[in-house]
Amino acid sequence: MNKIDGGVTTPKGYKAAGARAGIKPDRITNDMAMLYSEIPAAVAGTFTKNVVKAAPVVYDMGIVENEKIAQAVVVNTGIANACTGDEGYKNTKKTAKLAGEALDIDEDLVLIGSTGVIGYKLPMDKIEEGVKALAQSLSDSREAGEIAANAILTTDTHKKETAYEFSVGGKTCYMGGMCKGSGMIHPNMGTMLGYITTDCAIGQSLLQKALRIAIEDSFNMISVDGDTSTNDTVLAFANGMAENALITEENEDYNVFLEVLKAVCLDLAKEIAADGEGATRLFTVTVNGADTDENARTLAKSVVTSNLVKCAIYGQDANVGRVLCAMGYSGVEFDPCDVDITVESANGSVKLAENGMYTDFDEEEATNILAPDQITCIIDVKAGDASATAYGCDFTYDYVKINADYRS
Amino acid sequence: MNKIDGGVTTPKGYKAAGARAGIKPDRITNDMAMLYSEIPAAVAGTFTKNVVKAAPVVYDMGIVENEKIAQAVVVNTGIANACTGDEGYKNTKKTAKLAGEALDIDEDLVLIGSTGVIGYKLPMDKIEEGVKALAQSLSDSREAGEIAANAILTTDTHKKETAYEFSVGGKTCYMGGMCKGSGMIHPNMGTMLGYITTDCAIGQSLLQKALRIAIEDSFNMISVDGDTSTNDTVLAFANGMAENALITEENEDYNVFLEVLKAVCLDLAKEIAADGEGATRLFTVTVNGADTDENARTLAKSVVTSNLVKCAIYGQDANVGRVLCAMGYSGVEFDPCDVDITVESANGSVKLAENGMYTDFDEEEATNILAPDQITCIIDVKAGDASATAYGCDFTYDYVKINADYRS
Numbered sequence: 001m002n003k004i005d006g007g008v009t010t011p012k013g014y015k016a017a018g019a020r021a022g023i024k025p026d027r028i029t030n031d032m033a034m035l036y037s038e039i040p041a042a043v044a045g046t047f048t049k050n051v052v053k054a055a056p057v058v059y060d061m062g063i064v065e066n067e068k069i070a071q072a073v074v075v076n077t078g079i080a081n082a083c084t085g086d087e088g089y090k091n092t093k094k095t096a097k098l099a100g101e102a103l104d105i106d107e108d109l110v111l112i113g114s115t116g117v118i119g120y121k122l123p124m125d126k127i128e129e130g131v132k133a134l135a136q137s138l139s140d141s142r143e144a145g146e147i148a149a150n151a152i153l154t155t156d157t158h159k160k161e162t163a164y165e166f167s168v169g170g171k172t173c174y175m176g177g178m179c180k181g182s183g184m185i186h187p188n189m190g191t192m193l194g195y196i197t198t199d200c201a202i203g204q205s206l207l208q209k210a211l212r213i214a215i216e217d218s219f220n221m222i223s224v225d226g227d228t229s230t231n232d233t234v235l236a237f238a239n240g241m242a243e244n245a246l247i248t249e250e251n252e253d254y255n256v257f258l259e260v261l262k263a264v265c266l267d268l269a270k271e272i273a274a275d276g277e278g279a280t281r282l283f284t285v286t287v288n289g290a291d292t293d294e295n296a297r298t299l300a301k302s303v304v305t306s307n308l309v310k311c312a313i314y315g316q317d318a319n320v321g322r323v324l325c326a327m328g329y330s331g332v333e334f335d336p337c338d339v340d341i342t343v344e345s346a347n348g349s350v351k352l353a354e355n356g357m358y359t360d361f362d363e364e365e366a367t368n369i370l371a372p373d374q375i376t377c378i379i380d381v382k383a384g385d386a387s388a389t390a391y392g393c394d395f396t397y398d399y400v401k402i403n404a405d406y407r408s
Numbered sequence: 409m410n411k412i413d414g415g416v417t418t419p420k421g422y423k424a425a426g427a428r429a430g431i432k433p434d435r436i437t438n439d440m441a442m443l444y445s446e447i448p449a450a451v452a453g454t455f456t457k458n459v460v461k462a463a464p465v466v467y468d469m470g471i472v473e474n475e476k477i478a479q480a481v482v483v484n485t486g487i488a489n490a491c492t493g494d495e496g497y498k499n500t501k502k503t504a505k506l507a508g509e510a511l512d513i514d515e516d517l518v519l520i521g522s523t524g525v526i527g528y529k530l531p532m533d534k535i536e537e538g539v540k541a542l543a544q545s546l547s548d549s550r551e552a553g554e555i556a557a558n559a560i561l562t563t564d565t566h567k568k569e570t571a572y573e574f575s576v577g578g579k580t581c582y583m584g585g586m587c588k589g590s591g592m593i594h595p596n597m598g599t600m601l602g603y604i605t606t607d608c609a610i611g612q613s614l615l616q617k618a619l620r621i622a623i624e625d626s627f628n629m630i631s632v633d634g635d636t637s638t639n640d641t642v643l644a645f646a647n648g649m650a651e652n653a654l655i656t657e658e659n660e661d662y663n664v665f666l667e668v669l670k671a672v673c674l675d676l677a678k679e680i681a682a683d684g685e686g687a688t689r690l691f692t693v694t695v696n697g698a699d700t701d702e703n704a705r706t707l708a709k710s711v712v713t714s715n716l717v718k719c720a721i722y723g724q725d726a727n728v729g730r731v732l733c734a735m736g737y738s739g740v741e742f743d744p745c746d747v748d749i750t751v752e753s754a755n756g757s758v759k760l761a762e763n764g765m766y767t768d769f770d771e772e773e774a775t776n777i778l779a780p781d782q783i784t785c786i787i788d789v790k791a792g793d794a795s796a797t798a799y800g801c802d803f804t805y806d807y808v809k810i811n812a813d814y815r816s
Contacts, residue, residue, distance in 0.1 A: 049737070050733065050736035050737045051735070051736040051737070051738075051740070051741060051742060051744060052732050052733055052735065052736030052744045053736075080729070082729065082732075082733075083728075083729055083732050083744065083761070083764055083765055083766065084765060085745065085763075085764065085765045117729060118727075118728075118729020118730065118732065118733060119728060119729040119732075119761070119765070119766040120766070230729075230732075230733050230736060307715070307807075307811070308811055311807075311808055311811030311812045312811065312812065314808065314812045315811070315812030317812070319526075320491075320526075320527060321488070321490065321491055321525060321526020321527040321638075322526065324460050324490075324491050324526065324527075324638075325458065325460055325490075325526060325638050327459070327460065328458035328459040328460030328461075328638060329457070329458045329459070330459075332459070333459060334459060336459060336460045336491065337493065353491070353527070355493075356491055356493065357491055357492060357493045357527070358491065358527040358528070395808055395811075395812075396808060396812075397805045397808050397809070399715075399719075399808070400719055400722065400803055400804060400805050400807070400808060401805070403715070403716055403719030403720065403723070403803075404719045404720065404722045404723030404725070404803075404804075
């Protein structure tokens, strides 16, 4: 597979659009987006595990579970449509109906995504105008994909896209994705809005299975602030227009597809981690030598989620004691006296702890290694062969500023 | 029982001291403290559940478990003596030996507390001088208790003490306490250094039982930053010098004792929450109507720990959606459509959500209610009769500043 410049409109048959509906009165950017497949596509989804689920999450879960195909998604930002009761659910259904009419497709083929403030009601007059504008401006151009990727953002500082070219059964296929997410990000399914398109032909149950696997090491391994959102949704569409033989079993074609899907999810997840609210650095934590995959994941997530570790990364402080502390309260049993910890970046690499104790590393050198905008911490617990990697960011004044000043 | 002005030297037979050993080269404040009972006292302890335990925690656990009596505690700040291997443990034992010599008591009657940077080694020459100075300046005066309470602080902004007078079997008894804790504070046993003294006579096993119960609704219900420390320790001493009949069963005397111990623990725990690193407000969350005590605790802790909720409290933003979101990812099953949420303070009270939906509260009024330095959020989940209260603080720029700039 080859990574290429592209996004959700890169695969055959997909169109996208962005529009300004005026849901956020104080902003001039687009606040609605639409994604459309020329023909109905197999659809798979993963959703927040938060008990408090937004109306569009409940709605989409029903469509994915019962219909298994879809042709369009409408996304609004500004209002999450969560904690809005029956009226919120009706507004989601109404949005799907409006989109179905505007696109001349069955309303059950339309999925909905919302992100923004919890508790507010959708301004349905503005949504209606937005849906019409979106349907009229759909395009399969590269630019249309970029417009849509920009239109779904909230406190994100830039759009997040990726695309791959790959081959299945002699046919060239494409997969593209876009996502948003900056705050209320914590590893527990979905953790953001993500939309993935492919023209590869694959059965819906295999698509769902592949998506569940792909999110495990990507979206489920990122954390910005430990808060799992009410609206997290990842949807994957496969419309089959690449005309490869339909993938219906876990054969070599499926393995190729799964690898591409994993790459798309990981690209997007890392973009979210690096663009965490107020973040100045992508912080990657790899745990090696754990006894089980689950323990490796738990340890890596605990370190990447620790406020104190994140503050130290921001301050370029090689505070390896906080890393050990965060591992220690993760709930995983391990022997602290076996742990090695190394940090590395474009400026080099230094071992900070060996067998659970500080090495006599040079503080100045360590501070310099922690300077670049991508920092990796590699931990060896010497208890087995399992590994996992988690992605997060540093913790800055701006995180507090963004979340104290703005009802997001 | 009556709350009185006092601290660890208030009960009969206890002396305290503070001294400057120079462990923190950049500070002029005392960095060592000693607490001493004229006669051996029954001792109970609770300790961090972090897998990575500091040397003094491992040491104290052994003394409490095996000896069940003690006569002195030596505390140093500046260095946590965690992740220091065998040498760290030997240094803890050496400190106890030095104190035993200076006080002319068995070294097994000396407990040790350390708090500060993880990974550094104790400067034993300075510790030795400090122990001698402490032993020479011990006093049972009220002032000596204050000096000790000040000497155990790190990033705390002020000392934390409390004291009660109570009656057991016709005898007047006293209980006093001091603690420290500002960062690396999260509900999971201990979460700080706390020392409680009483002259009441009570058997060690009942003292241990009472302490375990008392910390459940106090120290275990506070959170500053979600990081459970490597050094958390709460020790309670009972030297029997009030000359009441020894409490050996769970009778009326025990119940009185337990109530006083609960009050001491809660006073100290709330002081820690209010003095969280960078905090400007004590934030109290009460969950009512839960189906079980455990679920009530989990919900209250999840809300009080959420970074996004804490930022909103700092920003005086009545962002009730974040409260619902934090309840939703706590792991507790409940019906979001039943939840009522009210905030109150010295400026009044306002219901923000009813049956899971925003009320049309007045934003200006809500902002005004969130202005004072003590804010309470009352949540009713309408699923049963269980209640719990958690204590935390708001999240400010200064938390990040303290933890990015200072290897603490």
